[in-house]
Structures are given as structure tokens and as C-alpha cells.
Ligand code: SF4
């Protein structure tokens with residue numbers, strides 16, 4: 001393994017690691033625009049120039065592979081001057097109207113201009129003015145702000161593989177467009193707004209909605225399919241403004257000693273990199289579906305509408321469950337967290353005799369287009385099917401289709417949501433059930449039929465863990481506070497359990513600890529990484 | 545401790561003469577009767593006129609603003625959002641909202657319906673009961689869109705009346 005010296009620091013790296021990656025992994029910042037950790041370097045922007053001993057000219061560190069005995073300097077006057085000149089060149093036609101630009105606050109160009117840029121420009125010519133273009137219905141492109149780093153082009157070429165984007169025209173007139181007759185289809189298009197280092201590409205969903213520096217980013221997990229991509233949810237007060245991908249720390253991959261020059265990106269690395277840097281458009285744009293807490297004013301008690309308080313509703317449910325005894329049927333949504341599933345199954349198991357639970361069917365999470373190389377989506381369009389299977393299996397509870405639960409004619413049907421439209425088909429079949437209890441974060445056609453409706457929280461309002469298709473247990477977090485009179489689903493369940501059997505299950509942490517203690521599948525969760533945010537399951541044998 | 549007594553002149557020592565001089569000033573004003581109090585609200589103070597002399601022209605807009613919108617450089621009254629012809633200057637960048645120490649400004653941006661600029665405010669609201677008239681918003685504005693006028697007479701029956709919207713703030717200058 002080669003050892004290089006960067007700014008006087010001796011660094012040992014794997015074969016084929018570039019100088020830029022080696023520096024980054026060791027906390028030395030080399031400014032760059034076109035290099036992105038997820039695909040091959042292009043050497044286009046020349047912002048990453050460094051001085052390497054015995055080489056007469058400055059070298060682009062993103063394409064120079066670190067070799068034994070290399071001495072690299074990143075802070076000499078020559079390097080500084082080169083950076084400043086590159087920035088001056090990039091800014092010749094750049095409007096620099098940051099207040100008008102959506103990227104301001106998270107813009108790489110803005111940051112580098114402050115840090116390394118010249119304070120004046122020698123260009124006297126007026127700047128070119130160009131209109132923004134709608135690249136697709138979801139993405140707007142502003143040629144004025146584009147710095148021609150070609151990250152977006154390379155993303156479509158190397159990662160998605162469908163090669164729709166290209167640079168047209170030359171010099172100051174160049175701009176990014178789709179090839180004639182081609183268009184950017186829904187699927188993985190939103191990622192280009194994330195990887196664009198400047199404000200040239202913006203999603204329509206977020207364009208001009210809010211300044212990024214007003215938003216608070218929370219690390220959580222996308223709930224819209226079983227892949228369980230890691231995301232940031234940016235929110236302010238009660239409103240979620242956008243979802244973007246959250247890279248896991250890739251330095252360990254890039255500097256992995258097993259990496260070698262001949263196969264710069266072996267399959268495992270590619271897999272690992274992709275899954276951590278990109279998300280699909282359903283996750284990015286469709287999050288609203290899993291969010292809205294549609295002005296729920298509190299529990300609805302159809303027996304005594306005037307007495308719709310939390311304590312009355314819970315007391316009623318408790319009394320009804322006790323009455324029904326073994327004739328309680330349970331239906332579970334795969335949107336429920338591991339902890340809720342455990343509490344719910346505990347409730348079913350400790351009172352009912354038939355030891356089975358119905359699971360709502362969610363549609364399969366298909367790829368949007370067959371032609372894409374990037375395939376992130378997995379399983380069904382719900383996050384926690386695997387978790388339910390594991391917990392139910394360990395508790396000895398059988399998983400059955402919803403029909404079977406309803407056909408068994410329970411006296412009381414307890415449905416733990418989110419239901420969405422998944423139960424709409426059953427509104428007729430449940431007519432003879434005496435008592436239907438629904439717990440959900442928003443009202444649906446099915447919940448209209450419920451005798452007791454208890455408003456819960458959406459995935460962005462509660463703590464919990466999901467288990468994805470690969471068996472990774474990942475943490476979701478409170479992103480926004482809940483409005484109105486809704487209650488945490490887990491608290492509702494534990495309240496009911498306490499009132500029936502006197503058993504205190506405790507809060508999220510306690511139940512997670514119970515899961516870890518009692519169920520073999522959860523035994524080797526890395527509790528530490530669950531709290532720090534990189535949500536890994538040690539035993540899964542993944543790279544991170 | 546040494547005594548450090550000031551030596552008084554004769555005139556100072558006989559302080560009576562100085563008292564007469566002071567009385568003289570009072571008596572002079574009593575007879576010349578220059579008026580300082582203004583019988584508000586029957587009479588109104590013309591702030592623009594008063595401050596013309598001390599004003600400094602700070603940019604090309606200043607004179608224009610002073611002529612048309614009663615803007616003064618050293619009096620900060622109710623805000624105005626400037627409009628060039630038919631195009632509002634404000635781009636809803638939220639700089640003023642961000643800088644305002646009293647959270648008096650609330651802005652909701654939108655994609656501008658006018659192709660000449662990209663964004664414009666859908667809602668622009670200044671809560672004058674919260675505003676401390678510090679003028680930070682005027683300094684922060686990159687488009688010279690918000691300014692403060694010499695309009696000081698803020699009277700309302702209810703608080704919400706003093707939370708003013710874009711339409712009321714809008715001021716055409718050209
Ligand atoms: S792309 Fe960056 S530097 Fe350019 S206007 Fe936008 S925020 Fe400013």
C-alpha cells in the first residue's frame with residue numbers, strides 16, 4: 001500500500017485511491033466541483049489543482065492516483081493563485097445573485113468564492129443573460145448558474161445508464177440539454193438537483209419554497225419501499241419542505257485497502273455507493289403522502305361522540321377488548337415501526353387465542369423504467385414488512401392475509417395503521433363486526449367506518465426503527481412536532497396494554513431494548529450506530 | 545491634599561450678571577415666539593422638509609425616492625416596497641426577513657408570473673407593531689426593494705390592522 005505525504009502528513013492509502021480522496025479521508029480539504037464520490041472523476045473543473053513534487057505543472061488531484069513516496073502540497077501560493085484564477089473564470093458569466101438563487105446557503109461555489117475567490121474580476125464585458133429552461137416537469141435548469149462540471153451528465157451516463165443529458169454548444173454558450181427526442185423520465189431524476197454543486201438544477205417541488213438555512217435537517221429513513229434508503233428530511237416548524245439523499249460515510253469505502261487499480265469500482269463498492277448517495281423520485285417527491293397529519297382534532301368515539309377524549313376512548317377500547325376476549329382480530333400495516341409491531345403483537349398474543357395477525361397488502365415497489373442501470377427499489381411500497389415477519393415469527397404468531405382475519409368473524413377488529421387506501425376494499429365486508437378500532441395518522445375511507453378512531457403520528461413525527469429488506473435495522477427520528485391532539489401510536493398501544501394486563505412496556509427505548517433481548521434477529525443491532533445515525537446491522541455483513 | 549481652587553474673574557464672582565444674561569435669553573424667546581410644539585393631529589410635521597438639509601445622497605435611487613416616496617435618509621417610518629413601472633423589485637429573497645431582529649417580516653415566495661424576474665413574493669407582510677424601525681431590512685435588501693418612508697402616523701383600532709400586506713406597501717416609483 002502506497003504512503004503519500006500531503007501537507008506534511010504521512011498517509012497510507014489503498015491501491016488506486018486518488019490524492020483528493022486520500023486527503024478528504026484524512027480531513028484535508030481540497031476544493032473541487034466536478035469530483036463526486038459516487039462516480040469516476042472527470043477532471044473538468046480544475047478546481048482541485050495541487051502541487052506535487054517533481055511534477056512541473058499543477059495536477060488535478062481528483063484524477064491523480066496516489067503512489068508511493070508522493071509529496072503533495074495543497075496550500076502553496078501557486079495553488080492558491082490557480083484556485084483564485086479558476087474561480088474568476090467560472091464567475092465570468094455567473095450572475096452571482098445569490099439572494100435570488102435557491103442554492104444560497106448550501107452552494108459550493110458560494111463557499112469557495114468566499115474562501116478562495118478573488119475579490120474582483122478583470123473581466124469588463126457584461127455578463128450573458130440566459131433564460132431558465134424546464135428540463136422536465138420536475139427539474140428546472142438555469143444555464144446562467146451552471147458551471148459545466150458535468151456531474152449531471154455523468155450521473156445519467158455512468159449511474160442511471162440511460163444517457164439522456166449532454167452538453168450542447170461550446171464555450172460560454174454551452175448548456176446542458178437532453179438529446180433531441182429524449183426526455184428525462186420520472187424515476188431517478190431528482191438526484192441531479194442534489195449532486196449539482198450550484199443552483200443550476202432545482203426541483204420544482206422545492207424551488208423557491210424556503211431558504212435552506214432556515215431548514216433543520218434530520219437523519220431518517222425513507223418509508224416508501226423496503227430498500228430503506230437513508231434520507232435527510234428538511235423541515236421548519238411543522239412543515240416538511242424537502243427530502244434529499246443522505247450519504248453514509250464513504251471514506252472507508254474509498255480508502256479501503258482491498259480496492260485495486262485494475263478494477264477501480266468493483267461491484268460491491270458500486271452497490272454500496274449507489275444505495276447511499278441516491279434515492280428514487282418516489283421518496284424525494286412522494287413523501288407528502290406519508291406525512292400529512294390532516295388536521296386531526298383528537299380521537300373519534302362513534303358510540304358517545306360527545307365523550308371523545310383520549311382517556312374515554314382508551315378506557316372504551318380496553319373494556320371492549322376485555323369483553324371480546326379471544327375474539328379479537330388484529331390487522332397490521334407494514335408502515336408500523338418494529339416497536340409498534342412488538343407492542344401490537346404482544347397485545348394480540350396475550351389476549352387472543354388464535355395467534356395470527358393480518359397484514360395489509362401494499363403494491364410492489366417496481367422500477368420506473370427497465371432501462372435504468374440504477375435499481376434501488378425493493379420489495380413492497382412499505383418500509384417494515386421484514387420487521388413484522390421477524391417479530392411475528394419469534395413470538396410464534398402466524399401472518400395471514402387480511403381477508404382471513406375478517407372471515408374469522410372477530411367481535412373486535414383492531415387495525416394499526418397507517419392504512420392509506422389499502423383497506424378501502426373491505427368497507428363492505430366489515431359491516432357485521434361489532435367494534436372496529438382504527439389507529440392511523442390520517443383519516444381514510446376505512447377509518448370512517450371505525451367505531452373508535454385514534455389519531456396517531458406519521459413517520460416524520462415519531463421515533464422508531466424499521467427493518468429493511470436486507471435485514472438492516474434503521475432508525476427513524478422525529479422530524480417535526482405533531483400538531484393538534486394526536487398521540488404517539490406506541491403510547492396508545494402501551495396504555496391499552498397497561499390497562500388490560502398491568503404490564504408496563506415503556507417507551508421506544510425500552511421496547512427496542514426488549515426486542516434486542518428477546519428476539520434473536522435483533523441481537524446484533526449496533527445500538528451505538530442506531531443512536532449516532534449511521535444505522536447499521538453489524539451481522540448483515542455490509543461494508544458500512 | 546492640596547487645594548486646587550479655581551480663580552474666578554470678577555464677572556464670575558458676581559454671578560448676578562450671568563443670571564441676568566440667562567434671563568435675557570428667556571425673555572427674548574418670550575417675545576419672538578418661535579413655535580416648536582406642533583398641535584398634532586390638526587397640524588402635521590413635514591419630516592421630509594426638515595431633513596433635506598442633513599440628507600446625504602447614497603445611491604442613484606436616493607434622490608428619486610426622496611422626491612416621490614417621501615423617503616428621508618434619517619427618518620424611519622412605515623415601509624414601502626418599490627415597484628419600477630409595473631415590475632416589483634422585491635425578489636422574495638428573505639434577506640430582510642432573515643435580518644429582522646424582531647421577526648416583523650413574513651414572506652412567502654413564489655415563481656414569478658412575470659418572465660423578467662424569477663421569483664416574487666406571494667405574501668409579504670410587515671407587522672408594524674413588532675417592528676422597531678431599526679432599518680436593518682433596508683440595509684439588507686440586495687434589490688433596493690424595501691425602504692422606509694417618512695410616514696409616521698400609525699393609528700389603528702386593532703392590532704391586525706397594523707400588520708400590513710404587500711398591496712398596501714407597494715409604491716410605484718417610475
Ligand atoms: S449558484 Fe451559488 S454562487 Fe451562484 S448565484 Fe446561486 S448561490 Fe450564488
Ligand code: SF4
Pocket residue numbers: 145146147148149150151152153176195196197198200201
Ligand atoms: S447543471 Fe449543475 S451538475 Fe450539471 S453541469 Fe451544470 S453545474 Fe454541473
Ligand code: SF4
Pocket residue numbers: 640643644645646647648649670674675676677678679680681682
Ligand atoms: S425596520 Fe427593523 S424591525 Fe422593522 S421590519 Fe425592518 S428589520 Fe425588522
Ligand code: SF4
Pocket residue numbers: 099633634635636637638639640641651681684685686687688689690
Ligand atoms: S424586500 Fe428586498 S430583502 Fe426583502 S425579500 Fe424583497 S428583495 Fe429580498
Ligand code: FES
Pocket residue numbers: 031032033034035041042043044045046047048049060061062063
Ligand atoms: S474536481 Fe478535479 S478537476 Fe474537477
